[in-house]
Every structure is written in structure tokens, then in C-alpha cells.
Amino acid sequence: MESNETGVGQEGPVRLLLAAALAVVAIGSFRRQKRVLAVLSGAGAVALGYAATAGSAESQAGPEARSIEPTSRSREMRCGICGEPIVSGQGRRPHAEYGTVHDACLE
Numbered sequence: 339m340e341s342n343e344t345g346v347g348q349e350g351p352v353r354l355l356l357a358a359a360l361a362v363v364a365i366g367s368f369r370r371q372k373r374v375l376a377v378l379s380g381a382g383a384v385a386l387g388y389a390a391t392a393g394s395a396e397s398q399a400g401p402e403a404r405s406i407e408p409t410s411r412s413r414e415m416r417c418g419i420c421g422e423p424i425v426s427g428q429g430r431r432p433h434a435e436y437g438t439v440h441d442a443c444l445e
């Protein structure tokens with residue numbers, strides 16, 4: 339039950355954060371007279387804010403459909419070489435080109 343709740347609410351907050359970040363950029367750009375950037379990022383903030391609101395409404399309507407996938411899937415780390423999830427206990431290391439990878443995949 340607990341994992342379902344976090345899974346459903348995951349996308350909305352991220353989009354809201356992005357929207358907030360874009361809004362900050364928009365305000366900062368406007369103050370520095372960069373009007374084009376201000377307009378673009380402002381529009382992005384509005385679009386993301388709308389998507390976040392629409393997304394959460396949608397997930398409230400159909401939580402069953404969205405809870406099929408394991409909650410941890412979007413949060414878990416994935417190997418940049420084989421694409422498999424890296425679970426705790428597996429050897430892993432940062433790689434300059436692939437991000438985080440399995441120890442085994444480097445050999």
C-alpha cells in the first residue's frame with residue numbers, strides 16, 4: 339500500500355519542481371532584459387505546471403493502472419552498459435562514459 343502511494347505521486351512533484359526552476363529562470367532572465375529566454379522559460383513553466391496538475395488528476399483517477407510497475411523502477415539505478423537495474427549488494431562503479439555500471443560489466 340505504501341509503495342503504491344509513492345509511485346502514483348512521483349511524477350507530479352518532479353514536474354512541479356521543473357516548473358518552479360523554469361519560473362526562476364524566467365524571472366531572472368526578465369530582470370536581466372533577456373526577454374526571449376524569459377518568454378521561453380516562462381512558457382515552459384506554465385506547460386510543466388499544467389502537465390503536473392493534469393498528471394496528478396489523471397493518476398488519482400486510475401491508480402490501479404499505474405501501480406502495475408514496481409515503484410522502485412523509476413528510482414533505481416541502472417547499469418549504463420547492460421541496462422539492467424543495479425540492486426544494492428551488487429558491485430557498481432561510476433564510469434566516465436556510461437554513468438554508473440556493474441563492476442561485472444566492465445570486465
Ligand SMILES: [Zn+2]
Binds near residue numbers: 419420
Ligand atoms: Zn551491467
